[in-house]
Amino acid sequence: MRARDLVAEYPVVALDTPVLDACRLMAEQDLPGLIVKGDDQHTILSGTEALRLAVPRYIMDDPALARVVDEAHADAFLDALGGRTVREALPKDRRELPVTDPDATVLELAALMARTRTPLVAIVEEGRLLGAVTLQALLDRMLGT
Amino acid sequence: MRARDLVAEYPVVALDTPVLDACRLMAEQDLPGLIVKGDDQHTILSGTEALRLAVPRYIMDDPALARVVDEAHADAFLDALGGRTVREALPKDRRELPVTDPDATVLELAALMARTRTPLVAIVEEGRLLGAVTLQALLDRMLGT
Numbered sequence: 001m002r003a004r005d006l007v008a009e010y011p012v013v014a015l016d017t018p019v020l021d022a023c024r025l026m027a028e029q030d031l032p033g034l035i036v037k038g039d040d041q042h043t044i045l046s047g048t049e050a051l052r053l054a055v056p057r058y059i060m061d062d063p064a065l066a067r068v069v070d071e072a073h074a075d076a077f078l079d080a081l082g083g084r085t086v087r088e089a090l091p092k093d094r095r096e097l098p099v100t101d102p103d104a105t106v107l108e109l110a111a112l113m114a115r116t117r118t119p120l121v122a123i124v125e126e127g128r129l130l131g132a133v134t135l136q137a138l139l140d141r142m143l144g145t
Numbered sequence: 146m147r148a149r150d151l152v153a154e155y156p157v158v159a160l161d162t163p164v165l166d167a168c169r170l171m172a173e174q175d176l177p178g179l180i181v182k183g184d185d186q187h188t189i190l191s192g193t194e195a196l197r198l199a200v201p202r203y204i205m206d207d208p209a210l211a212r213v214v215d216e217a218h219a220d221a222f223l224d225a226l227g228g229r230t231v232r233e234a235l236p237k238d239r240r241e242l243p244v245t246d247p248d249a250t251v252l253e254l255a256a257l258m259a260r261t262r263t264p265l266v267a268i269v270e271e272g273r274l275l276g277a278v279t280l281q282a283l284l285d286r287m288l289g290t
């Protein structure tokens with residue numbers, strides 16, 4: 001079994017898509033992440049990566065500060081995301097992208113998800129996006145669930 | 146809004162639960178991870194962490210090797226998981242656990258998910274497990290989806 005047997009259509013966003021729209025899409029369709037069509041390649045934006053933009057830097061660095069910020073700041077959550085794009089949410093220091101080709105084996109997909117800690121791999125054939133393989137789809141096929 | 150307003154019952158496994166059973170549970174119920182009841186504290190096993198056990202070390206380190214391993218080795222996937230436990234699947238070097246208390250604010254939950262890259266936080270009150278807050282639940286409440 002190869003990636004081509006597991007790949008399915010999957011929602012794609014652009015680098016300029018508002019990250020708020022991306023979060024909405026993930027929430028509405030219960031997705032662990034989204035495929036991002038980049039300038040010259042595809043990549044994945046995971047839900048936890050998108051979330052990072054909603055949290056001010058000083059709170060990310062110091063958990064104790066998040067505790068003292070009062071509840072009204074739940075609105076700050078949305079404000080922080082407002083106007084920001086998927087481009088800003090993508091990690092800059094990613095060493096390996098969760099992207100491979102349709103000939104990838106099941107083991108290769110599993111290793112890629114494990115190494116990148118992303119439950120979603122984009123499948124690209126000669127620059128053309130075929131869709132994604134999710135952790136869910138991989139487990140379903142492996143375990144027969 | 147605090148973690149106590151977002152927390153919901155969530156499946157729990159033990160350290161000695163076979164990781165294959167844990168994977169089955171995640172696949173069947175479409176969960177991003179599971180709560181693990183540890184010896185003296187709770188933690189989270191994510192789907193991608195569980196997957197790591199299914200992939201031989203030499204393939205994890207060298208993606209090219211996964212490509213040459215033939216398809217019959219999809220069975221090796223299940224064999225590799227067979228007999229292994231959740232304890233073995235948990236990362237040893239985790240600096241911060243995705244666990245907090247019911248007074249955690251929305252920002253605190255978001256920051257914790259973003260820092261630990263885990264879309265699932267266990268909520269524990271004085272040693273007693275209340276359940277979990279998922280990224281999905283957090284986004285649903287924040288975005289009104």
